Amino acid sequence: EIGFRVLVGGGMGRTPIIGEEINAFVPWQHIITYNEAILRVYNRYGRRDNLYKARIKILVKALGVAEFKRQVEEEWAFGKDGANTLTEAEVARVAAHFTTPAYETLPGEDAGYASQRAANTAFAAWARRNVLAHKVPGYAIVVLSLKNPATAPGDITAEQLDLVAEWADAYSFGEVRATHEQNLVLADVKQADLFALWEKARATGLATPTFGLLTDIICCPGGDFCALANAKSIPIANAIQARFDDLDYLYDIGDIELNISGCMNSCGHHHVGHIGILGVDKNGEEWYQVSLGGSQGNDTSIGKVIGRSFAAAEMPDVISKIIDVYRAQRQDGERFIDTVRRTGLDPFKLGVY
Template sequence: MYRYDPYDQQIVDERVAQFRDQTRRYLAGELTDDEFRPLRLQNGLYVQRHAPMLRVAVPYGLMSSTQARTLAALARKYDKGYVHVSTRQNIQYNWPAIKDVPEMLAELAQVEMHAIQTSGACIRSITSDPFAGVIADEVIDPRPWTEILRQWSTLHPEFAFLPRKFKFAVNGAQNDRAVIQCHDIGLDLRRNAAGEIGFRVLVGGGLGRTPIIGEEISAFVPWQHILTYCEAILRVYNLHGRRDNLYKARIKILVKALGIEEFRRQVEEEWAHSKDGPRTLTEAEVARVSAYFTSPAYAELPATDAGLEAQRAANPAFNAWMKRNVLAHKVPGYAIVIVSLKNPSVAPGDITSDQFDLVADLADRYSFGELRTTHEQNMVLADVRQSDLFALWEVLRANGLATPTFGLLTDIISCPGGDFCALANAKSIPIALAIQARFDDLDYLHDLGDLELNISGCMNSCGHHHVGHIGILGVDKNGEEWYQVSLGGSQGNQTSLGKVIGRSFAAADVPDVISKIVDVFVAQRTAGERFIETVRRIGLDPFKLGVYGAAAPERK
């Protein structure tokens, strides 16, 4: 993985010093709340319902075991002994004290980590495929490119105060796992007919209050030009994005208002000035960064481990985990392991410091000392020998990290919701836990197959409910928490936005509603059909009938 050179380290150290002074001036009354807010947000520090929340960047979800141990130790020292994996692959602390944050950042800097641009109206920490470098359908490893973009976007002087937040995601595989169609800029690495690397560029996608699927602004930007091209997009947005209305300030609104043709024309006009100039990316820089992402020293192993089949046959629980939480690796004899953070008694995405240390140890023992976070709020050990899977599973299981539900109904994506977040209209975590409690029969879950359920506690859609096969959105009705259910959303190559099925529900009714939806699916599915395929085939009406009965009332 990428390691800091003295330049990277100096930038992060200087950011710590800068933020330490900003915090000092705030606590001394030299900065008002309104002045400090954007400054602290640009360094990942929110002030939440109960306490500040610090979001630490995990660029493209990749970290070393040393970094993991530091994150775990910080949670013990400054927080309540656990952290939360966010839907942007970052790590969140829910209870730090503002005065401690500069020190936390200083400790993070010692292991090449930071909280730069994990919030605020700037270019955010960039996400990518959690299986980068190890999955068979990969065309081009996105990690070097994402790292190059990380450096370009870090403290960019022109784009620190954009109209609104700005999110990039990068995909390099045949199957998009980075939700690139729902980002302000989605980058799709590809080769042209001549075999040269470049990017298909999508712009103006996003979830939130106004979910929109990104449009293609360029079918192929050669790699040398990706930074100047993105800079042109950002400049047009910085100058012309709306600043009069927070809800209309994202780039997607500008792209819609201008139309993609006119937006493209403005970007190309801007780009003509910088294209081929000194900001053009060099082969040497790509080679330098790529050198950090070479394959680890894989052993030569048989494609299938001889003992594995016997272990699976002898142990149904192990077999269930193998079926769901272990994915094929591109290298023979290895496997990709999902470390589940969806233990049904714990908030989705939460991990204790002890568990985090354990995963770090397991990464050292079984996976070349690296681990990853996913936007679905799990972790990944990406390079495990098949012959180690059983031993690994036993340890994970004993520590509540082997819930065998990856991609199933109870592998719920959930924002922290009203229990923590000051923006939320409603709680998310208790809804997730109630659904997990309702669907506690593993055989049934496995029989239902792939089914993604995403929960957001408000319109901001941190829980990605728009792209859940089943989406749940917390809404406020006269001061009470209600939940709106949508169906038919999906991520990936066939990204689609879910449609609301009708009037919303009280919290207590949500598990019943999900049961009714699942019942319709079970009754209607054809052999081998996945939930999302059934929804696409039969439409929403049968589900509405199943949930609301014959007289389906209008949405209120």
């Protein structure tokens, strides 16, 4: 039977909290009425009177998750089996909007793709980082990188977008997706088309082969564009990208997530970056607080601040020192986040301060 595990109270901003489970399994038919019960409890007891506290996470924290769950279950007893209970017909109606593309029957490994990788190291590097496995034989998922160091992370021009639309039509059933990591994805590309797509993407600066690496930075608009910012974010990202411009070195560091926010609102998700950078204001000057050990995904964690803040000009050196500690401490094949979790922050503090 299909159902949902339901968690409540998660969020970032100035009060980062990991959501907690209130129901291990809600059958699919009841997921809407269950969510309605959550909202009704929040609407009744949440802090709508206070802009900063008007969050489900604040109510869950105030009541405790057990009491919040008790109230949701009590409320659900009234709404369960009500008008918003899902039927198979309704699910089928919605599912009809998400049909499977007309995939061709292809061999699992395209021979041409293998030989193109063998013949062209730049293409092979891109394929290794920015091409992901697909569940349909002969197809691949392509990450079009928006992390060209010459531009702000996540930026794309109108001309580039027109080209991406053409490639989506030509290679990926007319669909392109935007990710919260600030890249674009073509989700259904034939392996046989990858080389042609790479050549076009590369020619227009959309094939930076660094997906999931240190310079694939999530970065909010910060002080360059956002009226709420305490500090600029984009120049920090670009300075780090300029410092770490050696692909072999980036590949040696391996999978790592660096996220930057220009203020506590956390639009750049710094709380869940393996390395998080937060812009702070000190006496009218821009400073940067660094946290380590955050993580998104199934092993979510909130990063911990390592100590005093740094000036903008110090940031590339600070990141270098953190990476030096990781490379000295890591045990065979260990990812950055796993090293931080194993060693704790102390070796990193020693290396940085």
